[in-house]
Amino acid sequence: MSLQDFTQHALSEWMRGQGPRSDIVISSRVRVARNLSGLPFPMLATSSQSSEIVRRVEDALRREDKPSILKGAELIRMDDLSDLEKRVLVEKHLISPHLAEESRYGAVVLSQNEAVSIMINEEDHLRIQCLFPGFQPEKAWELADELDDWFEQELTYAFSETKGYLTSCATNVGTGIRVSVMVHLPALAITRQLNRLFPAITQVGLAVRGIYGEGSEALGNLYQVSNQVTLGQREEDIIQKLTGVVRQMIQHEHNARSRLRETSLTKLEDRVHRSYGILEHARVISSKEVMERLSDVRLGVDMGLISGISSQVMNELMVLTQPGFLQTRSKQRLDVDERDVRRAQMVREYLSLKRNEGNH
């Protein structure tokens, strides 16, 4: 398979699409946690109860009146996937590591454009996730809300008048909503302002994490900002608060970029072009280094210092250079050293492919 065909098939819309403020915001995601009434949560569900949940969702999906986004959606059982296939889904942010590794009778419903992924038997019976490119959490919520209403016609949710939607973990009870926005903050990192910004964000009840969720380290200056509170506030208020804070983060990052341009343009140009050179020519590159270099080049592209390549290419490479993708592409298991070689090769080939596309 040519690299072009492979990536055509491999990348989801959120990586390719251009959304609002995509110079700083990579993607916006909303997920709602729901459980079916009368069945224990996945942790205590028996095998037959867990498979019943998958079956009920499957039945619901057979209905004719489903929302257009779910037309052609596929239900995939974790047991039918290889470790590598699961890993790729995790790297694409479509399923959680927990669903891939620990769930029993875990499954996922994926819409054709992969904007919707509904995890079944993860920590909760259902986790409806909507993923959009750029800064549009309201849109993601609109869709999640619509899908939730549609499922509720068929499925009876565990819901209490006072506590709202009942979830497996107390941190999700009430609305069951988690809104998260992935932001790229290289200029704030270079100017060492993140350690002043992050405590302020935590203080207003939001969380900041690395891109692969809880406990993951921040790679490539990418951060995920999400709400912590799910009980006692309306969904719209939760989203509004988060977007307000992210808007300020965007502003700070912009200011930091302007300051860099004014005070140390040559140094900045040198930095981003060096990184570009390494990506174009390196023969061995680690996953950590590739993320750092991609972050630099992306900054260069977004600030107009590098031309001839789009920032989407950087989005795509961030996913394509993950271990699962590299191994899928080369159709074999690779150890760390082999991966570093393949990764460098993948980056070189992809950059030259995209540059040629740009020339036509």
Place this chain on the structure above:
Amino acid sequence: MQCQECGNRPATLHYTKIINGKKTEFHLCEVCAKEKGEQMPGMDAGFTIHNLLSGLLNLDGQMTEEHPSSQSSATVQRLRCPTCGLTYNQFSKIGRFGCSDCYQAFAERLDPLFRRVHGHRSHRGKVPKRTGGKLRMQREVDELKQQMAMCIEKEAFEEAARLRDRIKELQKKLDS
């Protein structure tokens, strides 16, 4: 041995991870092991923290059957979910509810927890469209029944009859 992550709870899970020939030993409590779940090896071995925990819960059930007349059974009873059998104690260790009825069973202990986590204790957001409608109706029926009882007490039978008809009407909708 204490858990190496939190240093508070006793370590109950011991394992060795070998990455590129480098051995690392882990001694974790259930809670921290769960938190580190993403990095747990052996993802297709059928041995998971969840399996382990539900195994422990079943064990616990057997133990109580053996000691039905235990002293503290009154308090334990009060804090055990009648539906799934999870105790409050287990809940506080695992950090997960067993089923939706746990919320009712542990209600008295939960409000402080919700306050700490969310700063609130009552839901203000979305209500399910289909079943939520029923809930709202049920609330109205309860309210009308109370009013009717008051009317009967005051011998305001005409008003009580009107309320009775309204309740019947709602009840019919609820039952359909």
